[in-house]
Amino acid sequence: MNFRSRWRKIVNAVMLxxxxxxxxxxxxxxxxxxxYLVWHGGKALSGDFFxxxxxxxGEAGGGxxxxxxxxxxxxxxxxxxxxxxxxFSGVYLAEFGGRRFxxxxxxxxxxxxxxxxxxxxxFAYTIVVLPMRHFSTLAGGIALGIMMIPIAVRSTEEFLRxxxxxxxxxAMALGASRWRTITTVVIPAAVRGIVTGVMLDLARVAxxxxxxxxxxxxxxxxxxxxxxxxxxxxxxxxxxxxxPYEDWHRQAWAAGLVLLGLVLLTNVAGRAILSxxxxxxxx
Amino acid sequence: xxxxxxxVERPGPGWGPRALLRRFRSGxxxxxxxxLLIASSVILITSLLVYELWVNSALSRHKFGWAFFFTxxxxxxxxxxxxxxxxxxxxVTSILGLLIAVPLGLGAAIFLAELAPPxxxxxxxxxxELLAAVPSVIYGLLAIFTLVPLLRExxxxxxxxxxxxxxxxxxxxxxxxxxxxxxxxxxxxxxxIISVSREVLLAVPxxxxxxxxxxxATRWEATWKAVVPFARAGILGSIFLALARALGETMAxxxxxxxxxxxxxxxxxxxxxxxxxxxxxxxxxxxDLYLAALIELALVLFVLTFILNGLARLLILLTTQRGTAHE
Numbered sequence: 001m002n003f004r005s006r007w008r009k010i011v012n013a014v015m016l017x018x019x020x021x022x023x024x025x026x027x028x029x030x031x032x033x034x035x036y037l038v039w040h041g042g043k044a045l046s047g048d049f050f051x052x053x054x055x056x057x058g059e060a061g062g063g064x065x066x067x068x069x070x071x072x073x074x075x076x077x078x079x080x081x082x083x084x085x086x087x088f089s090g091v092y093l094a095e096f097g098g099r100r101f102x103x104x105x106x107x108x109x110x111x112x113x114x115x116x117x118x119x120x121x122x123f124a125y126t127i128v129v130l131p132m133r134h135f136s137t138l139a140g141g142i143a144l145g146i147m148m149i150p151i152a153v154r155s156t157e158e159f160l161r162x163x164x165x166x167x168x169x170x171a172m173a174l175g176a177s178r179w180r181t182i183t184t185v186v187i188p189a190a191v192r193g194i195v196t197g198v199m200l201d202l203a204r205v206a207x208x209x210x211x212x213x214x215x216x217x218x219x220x221x222x223x224x225x226x227x228x229x230x231x232x233x234x235x236x237x238x239x240x241x242x243x244p245y246e247d248w249h250r251q252a253w254a255a256g257l258v259l260l261g262l263v264l265l266t267n268v269a270g271r272a273i274l275s276x277x278x279x280x281x282x283x
Numbered sequence: 284x285x286x287x288x289x290x291v292e293r294p295g296p297g298w299g300p301r302a303l304l305r306r307f308r309s310g311x312x313x314x315x316x317x318x319l320l321i322a323s324s325v326i327l328i329t330s331l332l333v334y335e336l337w338v339n340s341a342l343s344r345h346k347f348g349w350a351f352f353f354t355x356x357x358x359x360x361x362x363x364x365x366x367x368x369x370x371x372x373x374x375v376t377s378i379l380g381l382l383i384a385v386p387l388g389l390g391a392a393i394f395l396a397e398l399a400p401p402x403x404x405x406x407x408x409x410x411x412e413l414l415a416a417v418p419s420v421i422y423g424l425l426a427i428f429t430l431v432p433l434l435r436e437x438x439x440x441x442x443x444x445x446x447x448x449x450x451x452x453x454x455x456x457x458x459x460x461x462x463x464x465x466x467x468x469x470x471x472x473x474x475x476i477i478s479v480s481r482e483v484l485l486a487v488p489x490x491x492x493x494x495x496x497x498x499x500a501t502r503w504e505a506t507w508k509a510v511v512p513f514a515r516a517g518i519l520g521s522i523f524l525a526l527a528r529a530l531g532e533t534m535a536x537x538x539x540x541x542x543x544x545x546x547x548x549x550x551x552x553x554x555x556x557x558x559x560x561x562x563x564x565x566x567x568x569x570x571d572l573y574l575a576a577l578i579e580l581a582l583v584l585f586v587l588t589f590i591l592n593g594l595a596r597l598l599i600l601l602t603t604q605r606g607t608a609h610e
Contacts (some may be wrong), residue, residue, distance in 0.1 A: 012501035016398055022390030023399070027407050027472050030414045037424060089325050092318035096499040105322045108329045114592035115332070115585060116531025118558045122565070149325060170313040200416075206416020210533040210558070214565045234420045234534075237390045241424045249428070256424050260417065267416045271409075278508060 019131060030262070033260070041257025044250035054220055054231075059090025060247055064255055066222050070137070070230035071206065074216060077226070078148055078205055083198060086152020087147075093153065094160035095182050105153075113150035120146055121211035135229040142215025144205045152202065155197025159190040192273055200272030203263045208236035233259045290524070336582045342575035351579065357544040357560075359568070364576035366583065368544040372461065372554035373584075377529040377537060379465025380472055385522055388476030389468075395477065396484035396507045397492070423538035426467045431458040431539055434466075439551050454549040459541035462550040463499065467535045471610035472525040479524055479599065481516030486603045517602030523595035527588045533558035555559060557584050 048063040055062030089109070093102050124143035129135055165184050171181040187194070216230050218239060223230035233255050240252035345353065349363065354365020389412075395404045435458030442452045487510050493510035495504075511518070541553020542563060557580050568574045 008501055008504065010502040015503040015507070016394075019390040019394035019398060022387050023394040023407055023477075026391045026414070026477060027410045027590060028386060029470055029473070030410050032418070033414075033417060033425060034423065036429065040428075049477065063398070070442070085324055086320055087323040088318045089419050092322040092355055093600060094313075096318055097322075101319075102322075105325055108326045110596060111589065111592065112325065112332075114527055114588050116530065116533065116588055119332075119336070119581045119585050120532045122578055123332045123335055125565075126339050126578075149328070153325065169449075178311040180310070182314070187481055207420060209418070209420040210562055213562055227524070234418060237420050237424055238534060238538070241427055251423060256421050260421050261511045263418060264413055267413060271412075279336050 018283050037253065037257045037260055040250075040253040041255075044254040045257060046254075051223070052237075054251075056220075057114075057245055057248075062251070064233065064236055064251065066219065066229070067186025067231040067233050067236045068242050068258070069256070070211055070216070070219070070223060071224070071232045072235070073137055073223075073230065074140045074212070074232055075202060075206060076143055077137065078144035079198075079202065080146030081142060082148025082201070082205075083152050085193070086149045086201075087225060089149075089153045089268035090160065091182065091187075093157040095178075095186065106157075109150045109153045112146070114153075114193060115283045116210075117147060117208050118210040118213075121213060121215055124211060124215045133214060135217035137216055137223060137226045137228065137230045140212045140230065140232070142227070147205050147208060148201050151201040152197060155200070159193030159197065160186060162193065163189045196270045198272040199266050199273070203266040203270065207234055207259060207263050207267070209238050211236075291567055298328065333378060333585070335460065336578060336585060340575050340579035340582050342475045342572050343579040344575075346572065347576075349578075352583075355546060356551050359564075359570075359573050364573070366576075368546050368581070369555055369557045369560050369580060371546045372464070372540060372544075373530055373556040373558070374552075375554065376464035376468055376556060378423055379461065380468030380529050381522065381526060383469035384473045384476055384525065385577045388473045388521075388525075389480055389504045389518065392477045392484060393506060393511070396481045397510060398502065406479070411474050411477050414476065419471065419532060419534040420437070420538075422467055422471055426463065426539045430466060431463055433457045436464055440461075440607045443551075448570060450548040451550045452553050454547070456551050457541060459539050459547075460551050461540065461547075464540040464554070464556065465550070466533055468529045468532060469537055471532060472529050472537060475528055475586050476521050479521035480514075480518050480581050483514045483521060483599060491524035514602055516598045518520035520595040520598030520602070523591045523598065527591035527595065531558060531584055531588050532593070533562050537562045557581075560587070564592070 046063075048061060049065075050063060050068065051065050051068055052061070052063035052087060077113045077119070089105060093105060097105075099161055121143055123145065124139050128139035128142055132139070167185050167189060168181055171185040174179070212235050216232055216235070218235050219229045236261065237252050237255045240248040240255065243249075343364065348356070349392050352368050352370065353367055354363075356365050357368060358364070358541070366415050374607045378577065395408055395411075399407065404596045410549035436454050439452075439456030439458070443456065446452045455558070491513055492510050500508065537559035540556055540559055542555055542559060543553040543557045545552065547554065561577050561580055561584075565574075565577050568577055
């Protein structure tokens with residue numbers, strides 16, 4: 001028995017250590033990624049990166065100003081499309097609705113969330129690029145907008161549901177209509193959560209590359225308006241990384257650092273908003 | 284708790300003409316209708332997506348039929364298209380990714396949910412969530428310049444020397460190939476396995492592990508014999524979820540898989556995946572049949588992820604509901 005209990009203790013210690021190592025290994029991936037990008041990207045990053053257009057192959061220097069503006073425009077358009085749809089659907093799911101139809105909406109939302117981003121790209125291609133017969137910022141924005149819907153729906157619903165019912169009842173007892181209750185009591189109480197959801201959503205689509213490849217395509221120059229192909233940071237990283245030019249690789253590192261920095265900062269800021277002075281506990 | 288409908292009663296008496304008028308004046312029914320319509324648009328968009336994939340792949344579906352899935356040829360010049368090399372590449376890289384990511388992710392999840400002190404667990408979970416937010420093109424960028432040279436110079440020659448008697452580890456070491464694709468996928472899906480499994484494990488009722496500990500089990504025995512079996516279905520769900528993600532993952536795989544439509548037992552050989560061939564060839568696809576074949580590939584991807592996601596959700600729901608039902 002003595003041997004057996006010692007054996008069990010050894011197994012216990014070994015397995016605890018092993019699982020700890022697994023966690024350590026998984027977590028260290030982030031520090032490796034960050035460190036490597038800061039090291040390589042930092043060397044390549046300069047003021048030119050933010051202000052100049054890409055140079056043709058063979059000429060050193062240049063930047064990705066057009067891609068930065070392109071990404072911003074794509075995200076703006078995507079937010080204009082995806083966030084309202086997501087927000088109001090979330091309000092519907094949390095505040096109105098019976099049994100069957102909301103279930104269907106939730107189910108479809110999850111389904112849409114699971115669709116690979118490249119398939120969303122093809123969808124946007126068939127509904128926008130094919131009829132218009134050319135690539136455009138518009139098509140890219142629509143593709144990203146569709147990708148934003150599911151997370152916006154689910155986060156809005158989740159945070160509205162977290163608002164205690166007593167608040168709703170109190171507002172209604174004072175004679176407020178249902179809609180007035182929602183707009184003046186429920187949504188303000190959940191606003192931090194909803195803003196967090198929006199920021200996480202933005203951070204997620206900001207790095208999406210696959211849906212842009214054949215919607216926004218790419219562009220070596222500025223893309224005025226919404227009707228022409230546009231460069232974007234993620235697509236630039238892809239193109240520059242797989243190209244065989246040393247100078248392009250450096251630019252890709254710089255772009256990677258900028259993109260990852262923005263994505264992670266947005267992500268952390270979103271979570272910070274939620275955790276600081278939270279008016280409503282997350283469910 | 285999140286699924287229970289809110290129990291606030293509708294105000295207003297009945298559905299009489301007067302009552303209806305009052306409701307409309309207060310804006311409630313209008314708001315209900317507007318949000319309902321917007322919510323329906325989510326269903327509309329998703330249905331349209333399926334419809335577009337179906338219609339636009341018609342040319343290829345009619346021409347090749349089921350043979351599309353069993354043909355090894357991918358020849359854009361003579362317009363003969365078969366999906367087998369891509370399906371093979373997608374499956375091999377995804378399964379390879381799972382083989383590495385599941386033990387690692389599960390171990391980490393067990394540590395975070397059961398064993399680590401709360402403060403450590405929170406901090407590490409935060410890092411894992413950030414890791415899940417890293418865009419796939421960044422993984423690809425890093426993999427091209429770190430993983431691929433490492434595989435080519437060191438890992439693949441080593442594997443060939445030691446395990447070369449197996450058919451998986453033969454042939455020249457290119458760096459890019461199935462192995463690189465599988466490894467990148469592993470790194471990318473670990474955060475998903477960790478966060479979903481962790482949540483499932485946390486949903487296991489406390490008396491489950493307390494009972495085991497009270498019977499004299501060690502920490503590990505309580506975790507492995509009482510908690511993990513309870514959460515089995517949910518953990519399987521997290522694996523399906525990760526698999527669905529791996530199948531649809533595009534950029535990182537495209538950048539390291541080698542982009543060569545061939546079927547090879549060797550993991551060192553360059554291959555191709557469904558998502559990668561779409562990403563690379565879609566803009567260059569000349570001819571309607573070529574385009575239709577690529578869209579049919581997207582349809583295949585959609586159906587695969589649809590099935591896996593559905594199964595995963597069901598399994599996770601089963602576990603978490605069982606967990607809360609016990610409390």
